[in-house]
Amino acid sequence: MSKSVYLLVAVLIFPVLQSCTTHKVEVAPVEVKPIHITIDVNVKVDKALDDFFGDIDNAEKKIDKTSSGTQ
Numbered sequence: 001m002s003k004s005v006y007l008l009v010a011v012l013i014f015p016v017l018q019s020c021t022t023h024k025v026e027v028a029p030v031e032v033k034p035i036h037i038t039i040d041v042n043v044k045v046d047k048a049l050d051d052f053f054g055d056i057d058n059a060e061k062k063i064d065k066t067s068s069g070t071q
Helices: 002-019 042-070
Strands: none
């Protein structure tokens, strides 16, 4: 009988103890850090320089051909 009484008391006290708890949730401020992104654009610059200087090189070749042919 005493085991059943202890069990009954434990079952009745358990919900009472659960209802007496308090929970506190603290929300910390969110820190937003700057993002540094490095993009390698050497390929694009190299192609652009090739195109730019390629036009100049082609113009020089045309000038050299015309000047060597007239002499």
